[in-house]
Amino acid sequence: MAAPAAALPDAVTLGPAPAWALLIVSALLVGLSKTALPGVTTIAVAMLAQVLPAKESTGVMLLLLLAGDLPAIWAYRRDADATMLKRLVPAVAFGVLIGALFLRVTSDALMRRVIGWALIILIVITLAQRGRGRRQGDPTPRATSAGVSPGDGTGSASRAGSSPIARMVHGALAGFSTMVANAGGPVTSLYFLACRYPVKAFLGTTAWFFFLVNLTKLPFSIALGIIHADALALVAVLIPAVLVGALAGRPLADRMPQRVFDPIVMALTVVAALPLVV
Numbered sequence: 001m002a003a004p005a006a007a008l009p010d011a012v013t014l015g016p017a018p019a020w021a022l023l024i025v026s027a028l029l030v031g032l033s034k035t036a037l038p039g040v041t042t043i044a045v046a047m048l049a050q051v052l053p054a055k056e057s058t059g060v061m062l063l064l065l066l067a068g069d070l071p072a073i074w075a076y077r078r079d080a081d082a083t084m085l086k087r088l089v090p091a092v093a094f095g096v097l098i099g100a101l102f103l104r105v106t107s108d109a110l111m112r113r114v115i116g117w118a119l120i121i122l123i124v125i126t127l128a129q130r131g132r133g134r135r136q137g138d139p140t141p142r143a144t145s146a147g148v149s150p151g152d153g154t155g156s157a158s159r160a161g162s163s164p165i166a167r168m169v170h171g172a173l174a175g176f177s178t179m180v181a182n183a184g185g186p187v188t189s190l191y192f193l194a195c196r197y198p199v200k201a202f203l204g205t206t207a208w209f210f211f212l213v214n215l216t217k218l219p220f221s222i223a224l225g226i227i228h229a230d231a232l233a234l235v236a237v238l239i240p241a242v243l244v245g246a247l248a249g250r251p252l253a254d255r256m257p258q259r260v261f262d263p264i265v266m267a268l269t270v271v272a273a274l275p276l277v278v
Contacts, residue, residue, distance in 0.1 A: 019051040027238040030064045031245020033185070034072035036252040038206050039268020041065070041185045046275060059227040063235040064242055066214050071246040072207035079204030084195070085212070088171040092213055095189025100220045103180055116277035118173055122190045123270060166194065178213055179220065185210070186269040199261045204251055 029044035044064075048057045073080075092223075170191035178184025188209060192202050221227045 009069055018026055022047045022051050023234075023238060024241050027064055027241035028245040030061075030068045030250075031071070031242040031247070033245075034068040034207060034210075034249065035066075035075055035246045036249030036256070037264065037268060038185050038189050038203070039265055039272055042272035042275075043268075055208075055226055057229060059221060059231050060238075061233055062214060062217060062221055062227060063231060064238060065210065066218070067235070067239045068242045068246055069207065069211035069214060071243060072203070073211050074248050076204030076207050077201060078151075079200040080208040081197070081201060081205045082208075084205060085208055087167055087214075088174075088209065091168045091171025092175035092209075093216065095172035095177075096179045096213070096216055096220065097175075098172070099176040099179025100224070105223060116273050116275075118177075118187075120273050120277065121274065122170075122173075122187065123266070127266075131197045166191070175213065175216075178210075179217055184213060186272045188229065189265050189269050193262060193265060199256060199258055202261075202265075 026044040026047040029040045031045070033039070033044065035043040045057075045061055048061055051057075052060060168189055174184040174187040174191070177187055185206075188206060192205060197205060218227070255262075
């Protein structure tokens with residue numbers, strides 16, 4: 001493990017080479033996660049936590065995520081399911097509020113375990129639903145046949161993931177987990193997999209979802225002291241790496257078939273969940 005950077009201003013000028021390597025790779029992964037592989041965000045979170053104190057790493061990560069959101073929402077500006085985003089707003093806002101309250105009264109370690117176990121349960125449910133669908137001949141159409149088509153962004157998801165209960169559970173857990181541990185990506189990935197979005201609709205809806213969620217988190221994070229002025233210098237240095245990762249991700253997504261994309265997202269979700277429970 002690289003030696004932790006003592007303070008953010010010093011990390012910009014005096015950090016050791018191994019620490020800088022982890023910082024740059026984590027920033028590249030943030031960009032890649034925004035335009036191609038959503039699940040790698042949690043890997044980037046873990047890498048950043050290796051070289052920065054926990055509180056500072058959370059604030060820096062939020063700013064990097066916002067930087068990565070911008071090219072992602074531009075790249076997929078015609079592919080998001082706007083109807084789904086509107087329906088998720090109440091549940092996510094509730095989850096963010098509960099997460100902010102819990103940050104004041106509960107340990108980070110306990111919250112990470114709760115999120116991790118919730119993710120594992122959701123993974124099992126999602127795999128069971130997919131297995132049942134294959135045994136029944138996969139009767140549920142993908143979201144493209146339910147109204148989501150590249151270019152309109154106004155359709156609705158398939159019946160498997162569009163029930164009010166599913167939206168409330170996944171939306172609240174996503175808001176809660178992203179507020180307390182920057183771990184909302186795996187929850188959202190599982191939900192959008194259940195909605196059976198094609199690759200670009202999945203990435204477009206995810207991009208806009210987290211842009212809005214991260215903007216919502218920003219004032220809470222500032223009020224809690226998670227984001228402060230000292231973080232801005234380090235973030236400014238790392239933003240180019242975020243943009244390089246985002247630009248590299250778009251052509252990768254264009255070439256990725258659905259039969260490859262879905263298992264990769266599921267595998268990355270499992271990888272992201274396991275460290276949270278140990």
